[in-house]
Amino acid sequence: MDQLGEFDQPIYRLALHQFEQAAEVLGLDPNLRERFKTPERALVVSVPIRMDNGQVRVFQGYRVRHDSSLGPSKGGVRYHPGVNLGEVAALAMWMSWKCALAGLPYGGAKGGVRCEPKSLSRGELQRLTRRYTAEISSVIGPEEDIPAPDVGTNEQIMAWMMDTYSMQKGYAIPGVVTGKPISIGGSLGRSEATGRGVVTNVLEAASILSIRMDQATAAIQGCGNVGSNAARMLVAAGAKVIALSDSQGGLYDPKGLEVEDVLKYKHETGKLPGYRKAEPISGAELLTLPCTVLVPSALSEQVTEKNAARISCRILAEGANGPTTLEADDILRERGVFVIPDILANAGGVIVSYFEWVQDLQKYFWSETEIHQRLTEILSGAFHRVYRLAQERKISMRMAALITGIEKIAQAHRLRGLYP
Ligand code: NAD
Numbered sequence: 535m536d537q538l539g540e541f542d543q544p545i546y547r548l549a550l551h552q553f554e555q556a557a558e559v560l561g562l563d564p565n566l567r568e569r570f571k572t573p574e575r576a577l578v579v580s581v582p583i584r585m586d587n588g589q590v591r592v593f594q595g596y597r598v599r600h601d602s603s604l605g606p607s608k609g610g611v612r613y614h615p616g617v618n619l620g621e622v623a624a625l626a627m628w629m630s631w632k633c634a635l636a637g638l639p640y641g642g643a644k645g646g647v648r649c650e651p652k653s654l655s656r657g658e659l660q661r662l663t664r665r666y667t668a669e670i671s672s673v674i675g676p677e678e679d680i681p682a683p684d685v686g687t688n689e690q691i692m693a694w695m696m697d698t699y700s701m702q703k704g705y706a707i708p709g710v711v712t713g714k715p716i717s718i719g720g721s722l723g724r725s726e727a728t729g730r731g732v733v734t735n736v737l738e739a740a741s742i743l744s745i746r747m748d749q750a751t752a753a754i755q756g757c758g759n760v761g762s763n764a765a766r767m768l769v770a771a772g773a774k775v776i777a778l779s780d781s782q783g784g785l786y787d788p789k790g791l792e793v794e795d796v797l798k799y800k801h802e803t804g805k806l807p808g809y810r811k812a813e814p815i816s817g818a819e820l821l822t823l824p825c826t827v828l829v830p831s832a833l834s835e836q837v838t839e840k841n842a843a844r845i846s847c848r849i850l851a852e853g854a855n856g857p858t859t860l861e862a863d864d865i866l867r868e869r870g871v872f873v874i875p876d877i878l879a880n881a882g883g884v885i886v887s888y889f890e891w892v893q894d895l896q897k898y899f900w901s902e903t904e905i906h907q908r909l910t911e912i913l914s915g916a917f918h919r920v921y922r923l924a925q926e927r928k929i930s931m932r933m934a935a936l937i938t939g940i941e942k943i944a945q946a947h948r949l950r951g952l953y954p
Pocket of ligand 1: 683684685686687728755756757758759760761779780781782817831832833834853854855880881883884
């Protein structure tokens with residue numbers, strides 16, 4: 535842990551600790567360990583834009599590639615006030631393990647701009663996105679590194695990124711980003727893919743634990759792309775969603791929230807608090823509610839040593855990246871909580887992003903049924919491989935998922951060798 539350098543942030547330490555634990559279990563070659571601990575490259579850019587009031591403001595932007603031994607790198611772009619180089623590098627490392635675990639021909643990357651997107655006008659957001667894309671355009675591309683949405687970004691931002699990159703090249707290049715609107719090369723099923731994938735994993739875990747979904751309750755932290763779609767899919771699977779939260783507060787109804795009605799309210803007002811047909815609760819209270827399934831779908835480091843002993847769910851499905859700290863992981867394990875780790879639980883997003891990229895390259899588009907079927911096939915396969923390994927080696931689901939992903943990349947490095 536002595537070479538954290540410019541990446542030194544709590545979340546990078548978490549990613550690195552997880553990697554080191556997995557490398558120990560794998561008995562990974564020390565030379566490969568060295569190569570995996572830091573990203574292949576990290577680009578820091580200044581993003582100056584003219585604000586609506588005429589002033590120029592400069593934002594910090596990042597694009598980090600962790601590994602590219604299996605193919606072009608892939609990872610979302612985050613717009614959030616907490617974005618920093620260490621966070622982006624940690625998220626890029628997790629993307630490497632996640633893509634390899636799912637068997638995708640991709641390496642891991644991530645990007646971000648430190649900003650509060652909610653405080654920017656549509657025009658400012660568009661100028662920010664276009665300038666950020668121009669600054670990182672030398673390192674992205676359909677064969678090199680392919681961005682996608684993450685916290686604070688959406689399909690409109692992807693459309694502006696695709697347009698900026700395409701204008702520079704002189705022709706439309708839809709494959710440079712995924713998570714685009716369908717009319718410009720996006721894929722059916724992409725917008726809800728991460729939430730759908732979370733619930734596919736939950737159903738597999740419930741079947742192993744003999745839990746009936748029509749008797750299950752769920753609490754979901756975060757009400758954005760991942761949280762809202764996970765809520766919808768859990769209801770479709772027969773569960774009662776008893777609590778939901780966003781950055782401003784939460785809602786609770788032990789009889790089950792009317793999820794579509796709550797999401798409509800959130801869409802119209804921009805927040806959950808104020809919704810009349812449920813009790814208000816704090817985001818912290820939501821995490822410790824007794825329930826069958828808890829789905830953290832917001833930011834990292836939410837389940838910590840401070841609240842882990844009070845977490846009262848049977849299945850914790852990590853919709854978010856890095857929501858559980860190392861200390862909390864140990865406590866949850868001792869208490870018998872079935873943790874579906876982030877790199878497995880939320881892999882549905884990058885899997886359908888891969889489908890989108892394949893469709894863009896082939897210029898041939900698939901039906902929604904085909905997409906759902908292929909997503910379920912890949913995810914359920916990954917879940918069972920991880921579960922079997924965890925049982926055989928008597929290790930946690932997280933460790934089994936990590937060593938599966940890491941070993942795949944290690945094998946690519948062993949075969950390709952060290953350049954020059
Ligand atoms: P988003 O911006 O659409 O939504 C984030 C949500 O979290 C918002 O509702 C926000 O209000 C809420 N939030 C923020 N701080 C909170 C807090 N302290 N308490 C409760 N809620 C809070 O982002 P998203 O795309 O849904 O991503 C959520 C998580 O899932 C992130 O960790 C992201 O990295 C991960 N993820 C996203 C995808 C994807 O396809 N979008 C794929 C894999 C993983």
